[in-house]
Amino acid sequence: MNHLVLAVEAWMKALESYTMSLSEDSIWLPFFGILNQVPQEVWLAVSMFLSASMILGMIIAPIAGFSTFVERRVAGRIQARIGCNRVGPEGLLQFLVDGVKLMSKEDHIPQGADRFLFKLAPYFLILGAFMSFACLPFGKYIVVSNINVGILYLLAVSSLVVIGILLAGWSSNNKWSLLGAMRSAAQIVSYEVPLGMSLMIPVMLVGSLSLAHLNRYQAEGFSSWLIFAAGPFTFIAFFVYFISALAEVNRTPFDLPEAESELVSGYNTEYSGIRWGLFFVAEYANMFLIGGIATTAFLGGWQKSVANIPFLVFSLFFIFFALLKIVFYGPAFVQSLGRKKGVLFALAHTKVRSFSKPLVLVLLFLSVLSSVGLHVLSDFWLVSFFVFISKSYFFVFIIMWIRWTLPRYRVDQMMDLCWKRFTPLMFVCVMGTALWMLWSQR
Amino acid sequence: MSSIQIQHFDDEMEINMGPQHPSTHGVLRFRTLTDGELVRKAIPEIGYLHRSIEKIAEMVEYHGFMPYTDRVDYVAAMTANHGYALSVEKLLSTEVPKRAQYLRMIADELCRIASHLISVGTFPMDLGAVTPFVYALREREKINDLIESLCGARLTYNYVRIGGVSFDMPDGFAQRVSAFLDQFEPLMNEFDDLISSNNIFIDRLGGLCPISKELAIAYGLVGPNLRASGMEWDLRKHLPYAAYDEVDFDIPVGDGRCGQIGDCFDRYWVRIAEIRESVKILRQCLVQIPEGEIQAKVPKTIKPPMGQSYAAVEAARGEMGYFVISDASKNAYRVKIRTGSFSAMSIIESQSKGLMIADLVALIASLDVVAPEVDR
């Protein structure tokens, strides 16, 4: 908030000085005169709106879109097929095409549906998902709002999703949707209990609800990660958090609200076009959010540490393939450019040179060296951002892996798991952590 | 396909499940009375795929009806062909050449594997796991390729003729089949690793909806559904047709390994075990198949003597019987087709009481109901 106020003050000063510098007969003078009259609060509101939409546009939408791409490729890999690879490099831009397709589809609202609530419901989901991102620390300086009750805020805001799903199910005037919505409400409300309690444990250890404090606590590398902070208790809490979070976002094995083989498609049965798409943007954003919270609360956040294995793997992967492309496409590409045929022609007619094993090994060695070097040496804020993203995406990948492997629970088994296993377990863990803290202080 | 007024209680909700519903394989419909998630009653409404095949049988000649039998059960059409051929051959008292009988067995067993792969593949899909289905279908495609090289069709084969089969094995067919079996058998273990030993899968199905042996017999359940209830009965073993008495195989029986005898898991497990037995039969057939004719002498226009015959084969969904009545003309006077899915479907109403909606889906999937077989 302070940064924003400073920025707005600087902006207003610049505006004033520019207006002063304008000549008397400039046609722009009245315009800037009015701009100068605008009070600071309005500028503040405008800048907040702009930064919020920046966050949405620049981070969350690509994250959700990229997640759908990853999901399709991961599913393809698991199911012995290929997955999307046509639009853009390796199908990376598929989500854009999907989005355009969904927007151009008929927006159908069933007869007898409550039109207002039917239209309102997706926004609740989007709101719940996007608002949560506001306090997620993506990197060293990359956080929208560093509020001091971060975890509480996250839990509160992510509960908006229930309202959205209930509205969607109820307003559709469809019994399957209603059943899905009821299942979802029961499920999300129940799993909020173990979820909240598992997040209590890091909060107890750190003594603060702020996500920045959680991050700072884990700054000393691997050994200071909160997952290892209180012996078995935090370890258990982490897994309970992860499983409960799966239930929170209705992913397999807890995808009962949209169980396609039972409830057709659950609460979003009657939705079509971009409204349906919004449900999925929210779902994928929420998936990333699970990874983000798990990373921040248990696994060191964006802090650079020795064992950021996901980051190492991801950066290795990217650097290796980037090098590979440069080595194999580069010379031919430059050559064909030299013939002055234009970039597109060059791209289209570039021939890949054949592989040679020693070259690949050298490239692999280079990429290992550079990814480790990037990781250890650099203190650049962008590195912290990539550390966070890679850790979170590691969880997104695990969620997808589960999704394409496991069948789903039945309603009563799911409730059993929550109330008879996780909730007592978390009580034990919270007590255990408290005792652990007492014991380690002494 | 009929509409009755169902008496509702205040806390009951009537949900229409099907005919277009992801879990009803084909076009089945259940009118489900539920109390929230709890099913009070699921009333099957069938007939959406009724094509009057029995009526068609009265209007076409004996040979001409063979392609229609494909459509009785298009998931495992070969056994449907076989049953009809057997029944007419019985009327004609035709002796089928040995080689043709073996070819029929090879085709039947390939078809049985293909059909069971659909069944065990869609079962986890109905429980929410999509991947096993893809694995099963990948193998089924290979079988379709094999059968295509045998008879030219991939789904509705029309391979069996009255008195024999239409084509002999093409060159290298036996090698291709045994190569497929070598590759396929370990994949079944992979399939088991993927889903059969999955905890959630077992929790969902173990002890769910056990059908006792007595109940299964009373409702006329046949095939894998009957065997899952603990009844050791297989037409191939106990009333052998073709050359099944010359091959050696076991009858897998439900043993309640994850709950009670005859529960949904047993029905799944019997099918998995039957796939392995079919592989065993196929290997023996490929070795034992004799040289010789593939078609007995049968007149172009069949006019069987007056009489009636009932012949049944062990199809993928159990006993598939053809009751053929001849009036010594060139058309059959009446053909009644007895299918496994019809009786499996009829047991659902009495078994559905007190299940969850998710369990109802599992029950339908475990009985391996295929809509064309129900409606004919």
Place this chain on the structure above:
Amino acid sequence: MTAQAMLSQLTEQFDESIVLESSHEELHPWVRVHPEKIQEFLSFVKNHADFSFDFLRSLAGVDYQQYIEINYILFSYAHGHELIVKTQVNIEQPFISSVEKIWPAANWYEREVFDLLGVSFKGHSDMRRILLPDDWEGHPLRKNYREKKEYRGVSTQREYLTGMPELPTLSPEDAS
């Protein structure tokens, strides 16, 4: 038990007014039973230890134009023998008692016979059409059945849709 022994025991048990006819020389042993006594006869062959026909393989109705014949195709898992029980139903008043109580499997078979041949089963718990819609006219497996040109405004004839000249509908008499 051989077919011959089985039939002779049955003819001993029931007098000629019940078991009207029997034969073991055809492909399957069969008996023709008086329609009034069908329930009694079938429950006897199901429950008697010597027969124990516990499996109702199929239930086929056949329209012989003067009468409708119901075939109960029975099988015994315990003894491994088979029997076809036939009975003739008056085509003008097609009523016969239901055997649903003896084999629950008969429930749907009888509904199918009711639907396709129009035989009503007395004592059946749920006697309504099973394959065809409730308001379908006629019973398709009757030999004198003529399909209506349309059902609820939907043409049942393919030629009509493609604009081809209308062909006569195929009926068993035309075909034979």
